[in-house]
Amino acid sequence: MGLLLDFFLVILVLMAGWWTIGAKDGCSAAVAFVTYGLVLALIWIRIAAPDVALTEAAIGSGLTGGMLIAASTRLESARRPARPGPATRRLGIVLSALLAAALAWAVLSLPYPPPSLAKAAITALPPTGLGNPITGVLLSFRAVDTLLEKVVLILALLGTWSLAPDRLWGGVPGRKQPRHADSPLTLLAQILPPIGFVIGWHILWVGANEPGGAFQGGTILAAMWMLAVMAGLVDVPATSRLWLRLLVIVGPGLFLIVGFAGFAFAGGFLAYPAGFAKPLILVIEIVLTVSIAAILLLLLAGPPERQPPA
Amino acid sequence: MTPPLLADMPTAGGYLLVLAIMVPIAGVLFQFVLGGRWAGRIALLVMPAGLAIAVAITVRLTESGRPLVYHLAGLAPPLGLALRADGFSALMLLTSALIIAAIGLFARPDFATPAASGEARAPFVFWTLLLALWSALAVVFLGEDLFTLYVGLELLTFGAVPLVSLDGRAETITAALRYLLFALFGSALFLAGTVLLYGEYGTLDISLLAARTHPDVTSAIAVAMMTAGLLAKAALFPFHLWLPPAHAGAPAPASALLSALVVKGPFFLVVRLWFDAMPVLTNLPAAQILGALGSGAVLFGSVLALRQSRLKPLIAYSTVAQIGYLFLMFPLAGGEALPASVRMAVWTGGAAQAASHAFAKAAMFAGAGLIGQTLGHDRISDLRGIGTALPLTTFALALSGLSLMGLPPSGGFLAKWLLLRASIATAQWWWAGLMLTGGLLAGGYIFRIVAPALSAPEVPLAAVRTPARRQEMLVLALAMLSLLLGVVPLGLSTLLAVGSPVATQILPR
Amino acid sequence: MTADVLFGLAGAVLVGLGLYGLVADPLPLRKLLAFNMLGGGVFLVFGVVARRGAAAGLGGDPVPQALVITGLVVAFAATALAVALLRLLFERTGQTLLDPHAEESSHPDQTNE
Numbered sequence: 001m002g003l004l005l006d007f008f009l010v011i012l013v014l015m016a017g018w019w020t021i022g023a024k025d026g027c028s029a030a031v032a033f034v035t036y037g038l039v040l041a042l043i044w045i046r047i048a049a050p051d052v053a054l055t056e057a058a059i060g061s062g063l064t065g066g067m068l069i070a071a072s073t074r075l076e077s078a079r080r081p082a083r084p085g086p087a088t089r090r091l092g093i094v095l096s097a098l099l100a101a102a103l104a105w106a107v108l109s110l111p112y113p114p115p116s117l118a119k120a121a122i123t124a125l126p127p128t129g130l131g132n133p134i135t136g137v138l139l140s141f142r143a144v145d146t147l148l149e150k151v152v153l154i155l156a157l158l159g160t161w162s163l164a165p166d167r168l169w170g171g172v173p174g175r176k177q178p179r180h181a182d183s184p185l186t187l188l189a190q191i192l193p194p195i196g197f198v199i200g201w202h203i204l205w206v207g208a209n210e211p212g213g214a215f216q217g218g219t220i221l222a223a224m225w226m227l228a229v230m231a232g233l234v235d236v237p238a239t240s241r242l243w244l245r246l247l248v249i250v251g252p253g254l255f256l257i258v259g260f261a262g263f264a265f266a267g268g269f270l271a272y273p274a275g276f277a278k279p280l281i282l283v284i285e286i287v288l289t290v291s292i293a294a295i296l297l298l299l300l301a302g303p304p305e306r307q308p309p310a
Numbered sequence: 311m312t313p314p315l316l317a318d319m320p321t322a323g324g325y326l327l328v329l330a331i332m333v334p335i336a337g338v339l340f341q342f343v344l345g346g347r348w349a350g351r352i353a354l355l356v357m358p359a360g361l362a363i364a365v366a367i368t369v370r371l372t373e374s375g376r377p378l379v380y381h382l383a384g385l386a387p388p389l390g391l392a393l394r395a396d397g398f399s400a401l402m403l404l405t406s407a408l409i410i411a412a413i414g415l416f417a418r419p420d421f422a423t424p425a426a427s428g429e430a431r432a433p434f435v436f437w438t439l440l441l442a443l444w445s446a447l448a449v450v451f452l453g454e455d456l457f458t459l460y461v462g463l464e465l466l467t468f469g470a471v472p473l474v475s476l477d478g479r480a481e482t483i484t485a486a487l488r489y490l491l492f493a494l495f496g497s498a499l500f501l502a503g504t505v506l507l508y509g510e511y512g513t514l515d516i517s518l519l520a521a522r523t524h525p526d527v528t529s530a531i532a533v534a535m536m537t538a539g540l541l542a543k544a545a546l547f548p549f550h551l552w553l554p555p556a557h558a559g560a561p562a563p564a565s566a567l568l569s570a571l572v573v574k575g576p577f578f579l580v581v582r583l584w585f586d587a588m589p590v591l592t593n594l595p596a597a598q599i600l601g602a603l604g605s606g607a608v609l610f611g612s613v614l615a616l617r618q619s620r621l622k623p624l625i626a627y628s629t630v631a632q633i634g635y636l637f638l639m640f641p642l643a644g645g646e647a648l649p650a651s652v653r654m655a656v657w658t659g660g661a662a663q664a665a666s667h668a669f670a671k672a673a674m675f676a677g678a679g680l681i682g683q684t685l686g687h688d689r690i691s692d693l694r695g696i697g698t699a700l701p702l703t704t705f706a707l708a709l710s711g712l713s714l715m716g717l718p719p720s721g722g723f724l725a726k727w728l729l730l731r732a733s734i735a736t737a738q739w740w741w742a743g744l745m746l747t748g749g750l751l752a753g754g755y756i757f758r759i760v761a762p763a764l765s766a767p768e769v770p771l772a773a774v775r776t777p778a779r780r781q782e783m784l785v786l787a788l789a790m791l792s793l794l795l796g797v798v799p800l801g802l803s804t805l806l807a808v809g810s811p812v813a814t815q816i817l818p819r
Numbered sequence: 820m821t822a823d824v825l826f827g828l829a830g831a832v833l834v835g836l837g838l839y840g841l842v843a844d845p846l847p848l849r850k851l852l853a854f855n856m857l858g859g860g861v862f863l864v865f866g867v868v869a870r871r872g873a874a875a876g877l878g879g880d881p882v883p884q885a886l887v888i889t890g891l892v893v894a895f896a897a898t899a900l901a902v903a904l905l906r907l908l909f910e911r912t913g914q915t916l917l918d919p920h921a922e923e924s925s926h927p928d929q930t931n932e
Contacts (some may be wrong), residue, residue, distance in 0.1 A: 011827065021840040021852075055887075055888045060758075069852070096838040102835075103835075110510065117881075118879070148461045152461065163483075165478065260332070299896065480912050491854070498854065
């Protein structure tokens with residue numbers, strides 16, 4: 001029964017993938033992509049990775065898909081370009097067939113018994129005081145990767161902002177959204193964000209012991225903020241605002257400070273002193289969630305398009 | 311030969327590796343929040359600190375004769391992450407620190423925040439990305455875990471792409487977008503290989519992989535994918551399409567960073583992958599493919615450089631060509647059957663090529679920037695007489711050209727000489743022929759720019775702007791550094807032997 | 820055929836589809852969608868590797884799962900930057916082709932295997 005469901009999911013995801021690549025116009029392709037992402041999230045649940053499923057649904061298909069749908073509606077060019085020439089298409093088919101075949105072969109030849117770090121992770125988990133080993137990996141064992149990845153996010157944000165014209169630097173991203181008194185969007189934006197706000201923080205909080213964590217929580221917060229912005233209830237802050245810049249860097253900043261403190265108090269960069277691991281990790285996660293929410297929102301909002309308010 | 315497992319143990323001085331990565335990051339965070347003119351000031355503050363750290367790492371390395379190793383969070387691989395510096399890492403760190411400091415000082419007049427505004431776009435972006443690239447390079451040169459290296463590659467890409475589109479013209483935006491797409495293709499392929507290696511061996515740490523890998527089809531597929539991805543990022547022929555428009559379109563200081571340093575990162579990782587992680591797979595046939603692609607790059611890039619009408623695209627195509635030389639390391643030093651002295655010579659030659667090209671190319675792009683600002687254009691046909699207006703710059707271009715051509719006494723000569731001797735010693739004559747051809751072609755395109763620059767102009771030169779002497783001195787300093795490498799071959803070999811996978815033994819201390 | 824193998828092969832097919840879109844489609848937006856699929860396929864294979872490593876009472880090896888989460892965030896950041904570049908290009912030139920003068924796509928990639 002389970003295998004039948006899995007088979008069905010595979011068929012669905014491949015169909016959605018095929019549709020994404022082959023769709024006639026960008027908008028259909030982007031919608032197909034969102035479908036693909038949601039089916040992929042279901043597959044993640046089937047392979048016992050609920051944390052990843054949450055992230056895929058929220059960031060992978062939710063935010064990414066939404067952004068691509070919005071882009072596809074604004075980018076439709078007046079003239080549909082020529083379809084790829086036969087030479088390029090043949091090259092593409094040959095290369096993708098080769099790559100897929102190579103990967104498939106490798107998947108089929110994976111060794112048995114499979115090597116795994118699960119035991120090592122479980123053994124190393126108790127000093128962190130966490131119950132969710134994925135959070136342990138992200139914030140303790142491989143914390144540097146998480147820290148560096150925050151910097152990657154900041155660089156992407158900086159790159160996005162750099163595309164504004166000189167005179168609009170430091171301004172407000174996006175166009176001012178009108179606020180309609182009676183529209184369903186306004187109603188949704190009034191009801192949903194408070195609930196989403198609580199859910200977002202809840203997902204962060206339980207991430208210590210159950211599926212969840214800073215990324216997933218931060219995404220929900222960013223999405224709720226975006227909803228309010230789209231309905232015209234609030235505006236995106238100007239990018240030169242000091243408090244906004246602080247929000248963006250406070251997560252990685254605190255992470256870095258704790259990291260350096262580890263030299264003095266815990267015998268290594270990003271090591272946690274015994275007994276203080278769990279509270280430190282929770283504080284870092286809370287602050288990271290704030291930064292992630294701010295960065296994700298700003299990445300969605302794009303480069304500045306309006307002068308900052310005086 | 312099996313790499314010594316002692317390399318796994320953390321060593322004293324390992325904290326320096328952490329500093330090399332984290333000090334520029336701290337700088338970036340401060341720049342982001344303080345903003346405005348502070349972006350430039352913080353960059354200026356970090357430069358000597360970063361240089362000191364690179365020097366300290368080099369000194370420690372040569373003193374102890376062993377690579378520096380650090381276990382992050384005090385946790386050992388495979389669950390934890392390690393950082394490791396061998397001779398090659400130290401050389402690249404030092405090169406990066408010197409070039410970033412020189413280019414940073416060079417770019418100060420170009421990217422000064424105007425007095426009127428609190429914060430200007432181009433300066434803020436430039437100074438922040440300068441430090442970000444520095445940190446990214448440190449991650450690439452020091453990381454020992456494949457996923458950390460993947461994140462480092464992403465840092466490198468995200469730091470480099472906005473520099474390409476900094477002036478906001480349609481051509482540079484297109485170039486930046488093309489660069490980004492190629493880079494993302496490369497990252498995805500790199501990650502795919504990483505996934506397979508983890509599935510096969512249960513670890514992503516390079517030293518552990520070196521101990522655990524055995525030559526089978528899955529490992530070969532993984533290495534092939536990762537190499538292909540890295541080649542796309544390094545713009546090796548035939549993946550070179552994105553590089554000339556991107557490097558030519560960026561502002562001159564940014565072009566210097568991109569050509570000198572950013573493209574060296576992926577190359578460094580191919581070396582890590584082939585020599586450190588999977589030495590059993592560096593058999594001769596597969597390495598010949600890399601050599602063949604390198605040859606294609608040298609020939610293709612040089613010929614196209616000869617046909618350029620503007621200075622910056624010519625220099626960019628020269629980068630395409632010079633990257634090709636780097637990949638001759640693989641057929642010449644691959645294969646564990648080759649004598650260790652030959653392999654060590656090739657290792658030194660490849661590293662010297664990477665470093666000397668970095669200095670020479672940085673000097674050339676910075677010099678081209680000065681020429682462009684002085685003349686108001688960079689057409690090669692109208693370069694006559696620029697030598698009188700910019701004597702130091704022209705001299706620096708000529709010196710850098712020496713290194714690119716591989717003429718003594720430059721670092722480029724040392725590199726190509728070592729590779730040439732190795733190709734004769736291993737009876738792979740075809741690489742020697744290629745290098746000589748490449749040298750001739752490089753001579754051709756260098757002559758194209760230096761000859762008119764040194765000759766008297768037909769009409770008096772209309773200078774749009776008088777250049778700052780300080781900027782010219784920095785260009786000359788960079789060119790001199792490229793020459794300096796050719797004068798210290800013994801010191802270079804000693805440094806590069808530390809922790810090298812092709813060295814015969816680790817000197818006991 | 821177990822579920823893991825099935826999903827692993829599905830991941831391989833998705834990677835192939837993604838690469839095809841990245842190479843063949845001339846429009847950068849479609850290349851971007853294809854890149855996301857390529858990444859998704861790679862992550863899926865990683866997830867299969869994690870599932871196979873289930874041990875010590877866990878449903879899957881937590882290390883690959885954590886790495887996929889990191890990778891998903893990085894992919895989003897990349898997409899955001901690319902979309903911003905695309906929109907600016909469209910604003911400047913009214914179209915998004917990387918090589919507007921070519922009839923065919925000018926984005927040759929080759930993997931050497």
